[in-house]
Amino acid sequence: MFFLTILLFSYFQMSHQIQKTTADGKEMLSNPRLVLVQGSLNVVMNQNVTLSCHSDSGSPPVTYTLFNRNWKVFTLKRPDWTPGLFNLTINSASDVGEYKCKAENNISGGGKYSNSLNFTLIEPISKPVLSSPTSQAKKGQNVTLSCLSENGSLPITYIFFKGRQSISPALKMQKREAAVIFLFINSSSDFGTYKCRAENSFRNNTKYSNSFNFTLAEKFKSTRSSTGLTSTMNAEEPENYVIYTEIEPLKPEEYVNFPVIRREDEKEKRACATVYSKVLIRD
Numbered sequence: 001m002f003f004l005t006i007l008l009f010s011y012f013q014m015s016h017q018i019q020k021t022t023a024d025g026k027e028m029l030s031n032p033r034l035v036l037v038q039g040s041l042n043v044v045m046n047q048n049v050t051l052s053c054h055s056d057s058g059s060p061p062v063t064y065t066l067f068n069r070n071w072k073v074f075t076l077k078r079p080d081w082t083p084g085l086f087n088l089t090i091n092s093a094s095d096v097g098e099y100k101c102k103a104e105n106n107i108s109g110g111g112k113y114s115n116s117l118n119f120t121l122i123e124p125i126s127k128p129v130l131s132s133p134t135s136q137a138k139k140g141q142n143v144t145l146s147c148l149s150e151n152g153s154l155p156i157t158y159i160f161f162k163g164r165q166s167i168s169p170a171l172k173m174q175k176r177e178a179a180v181i182f183l184f185i186n187s188s189s190d191f192g193t194y195k196c197r198a199e200n201s202f203r204n205n206t207k208y209s210n211s212f213n214f215t216l217a218e219k220f221k222s223t224r225s226s227t228g229l230t231s232t233m234n235a236e237e238p239e240n241y242v243i244y245t246e247i248e249p250l251k252p253e254e255y256v257n258f259p260v261i262r263r264e265d266e267k268e269k270r271a272c273a274t275v276y277s278k279v280l281i282r283d
Helices: 002-020
Strands: 033-038 048-054 062-068 071-078 084-089 097-104 117-121 129-131 141-148 156-162 171-173 179-185 193-199 220-224 230-234 241-245 254-256 261-263 278-280
Touching (some): 033 097, 062 084, 071 084, 129 193, 156 179
Antiparallel strands (some): 048 084, 129 141, 141 179, 156 193
């Protein structure tokens, strides 16, 4: 039984060796491995990277060819087992993307292809812009804030602040679109200064936006008294401030109108007397 096991193992090993060799004794290449030996897969403009392409088995000489998205980039010939080293400089967006290499020798036919490596171009972000559909609000109102960097590689992460305190989680945007938060104006403290921050995978490239403030929206209403005077009243504080203005004179009588301002006495909390216009009748 032991002898039979050894015999079967020798048979399979010999069959494998026969498949890898040709009649003249030369060995076919194995699939090469493409490895990044210098730099990173996340690259910036003008960055240098080095790739290595190597078949672990096969008879030399070996020709290594590097491809970028099916476009031939470099070709190297090695008379021995030395790997093919490719030095690249990322000069434009066309230099990133998928890379593969092909290994060929005298008996490899169409050659053998490697695994792929993908390079991603990392660009710094521009200063984000913080905006809102409205700059005026009143208590009890819902408002929105939007933050967007027009330039910079994706994804971009945004965080919103009120003063120095963050008011949102980190919002990672995979597309070129604004991060949006919803706010409820509940008190006067909600009319403070807002900002947002943007960052991506480009190192040391955090940018803050412009400042944005909501202002209190005031409503005014006009009323006409029984005496013919028109008043404009602040709807937020109706008891504190009333302004009477002149109206057009009526004929045949003419009216002499006196603008009157009536304020509430702040100390005694009592309303001052209101003086109306005097009617002047001419012959």
